[in-house]
Amino acid sequence: MEMKQVSDNCFAVLNEKNRVCDANSGLINRGGGVVIDTQSDLPHARRMIEMFGRVWPAMPKRVINTHEDADHVWGNQLFDGAEIIGHRSLPEQMRKVAEPKESQKLLHGVGHLLTRLVLKTLHPGIVAAGQQLLEDYNFDNIELVPPTTLFDARYELDLNGIEVHLIHVGPCHQHGDTIIHVPKERVLFAGDVLFNQCTPMGWTGSYEKWFQCLDLIKQLNPDVIVPGHGPLCGLEGVTEMEAYLRYVRDESKKCFDAGLTSLDAAKQIEFGPYGSWRAPARLYMNVERAYREFRKEPPDAPWDTAGTFDAIYEVAKAKGIEVEY
Numbered sequence: 001m002e003m004k005q006v007s008d009n010c011f012a013v014l015n016e017k018n019r020v021c022d023a024n025s026g027l028i029n030r031g032g033g034v035v036i037d038t039q040s041d042l043p044h045a046r047r048m049i050e051m052f053g054r055v056w057p058a059m060p061k062r063v064i065n066t067h068e069d070a071d072h073v074w075g076n077q078l079f080d081g082a083e084i085i086g087h088r089s090l091p092e093q094m095r096k097v098a099e100p101k102e103s104q105k106l107l108h109g110v111g112h113l114l115t116r117l118v119l120k121t122l123h124p125g126i127v128a129a130g131q132q133l134l135e136d137y138n139f140d141n142i143e144l145v146p147p148t149t150l151f152d153a154r155y156e157l158d159l160n161g162i163e164v165h166l167i168h169v170g171p172c173h174q175h176g177d178t179i180i181h182v183p184k185e186r187v188l189f190a191g192d193v194l195f196n197q198c199t200p201m202g203w204t205g206s207y208e209k210w211f212q213c214l215d216l217i218k219q220l221n222p223d224v225i226v227p228g229h230g231p232l233c234g235l236e237g238v239t240e241m242e243a244y245l246r247y248v249r250d251e252s253k254k255c256f257d258a259g260l261t262s263l264d265a266a267k268q269i270e271f272g273p274y275g276s277w278r279a280p281a282r283l284y285m286n287v288e289r290a291y292r293e294f295r296k297e298p299p300d301a302p303w304d305t306a307g308t309f310d311a312i313y314e315v316a317k318a319k320g321i322e323v324e325y
């Protein structure tokens with residue numbers, strides 16, 4: 001984990017492995033301080049607080065959650081007394097997708113030999129993902145703390161003359177997707193509408209909505225973007241991700257029209273230039289998302305999470321690459 005200053009008042013804490021749960025956080029060090037996203041577990045959140053503590057005078061007054069996923073909200077409880085801000089959908093969605101009990105049970109189960117053996121025959125992908133998470137994460141003692149300051153389309157903060165614009169852009173990757181723009185400093189915190197150099201994972205939303213959001217980021221024209229996952233970038237990161245999504249959707253359409261399942265399609269579609277991105281077999285999720293649209297399913301159709309992790313496992317095996325999430 002490392003901290004980088006990205007403008008006069010903006011900082012980022014970046015996780016270097018860029019696998020699942022390795023989310024980035026931001027700090028706008030002005031007007032009492034605003035932290036953007038709070039990491040995936042309490043040890044990571046504490047490290048992030050310690051790093052930001054080198055530049056801020058006191059614990060920040062505000063926290064913004066860019067969306068409802070666990071890896072962006074599980075450190076919220078450490079910001080005692082802070083105002084927590086998020087899109088109106090977050091409290092309900094967090095209870096659906098970020099309830100820590102299941103993940104806590106899973107990691108304890110995967111750490112236990114017998115449970116692991118039983119689980120492995122049923123869900124090799126879940127075991128592989130759990131073992132990977134055990135290398136870096138400990139979900140013990142996490143309590144869900146949802147935002148209480150909620151907004152719909154847009155919310156603005158004035159931090160002693162520095163404006164901060166929160167713009168709801170979801171659902172493209174999740175219901176609550178919000179980008180945070182600091183125009184005066186030409187910085188944008190993208191949350192998970194942008195994965196840089198690592199394969200995007202999207203849950204709720206549509207390709208069209210995601211393209212619209214990437215277009216909006218281009219219009220806002222920031223110099224520095226802090227993506228939800230991956231290293232800092234400029235607009236080239238947005239262009240690359242858009243090209244990836246277009247490529248996957250086009251290739252998926254050919255496979256769909258040929259009658260292939262989404263799993264067989266993901267095994268068949270070439271990674272191309274994106275094979276060097278982290279966890280390329282997560283391609284399966286993007287293929288399946290395209291298939292859901294071709295099948296005219298709603299953007300919030302539920303996911304079979306275990307089946308999804310198993311499918312990523314199978315794609316990695318079929319392609320002869322390391323299983324990684």
Ligand SMILES: [Zn+2]
Nearest residue numbers: 023071192228
């Ligand atoms: Zn994330």
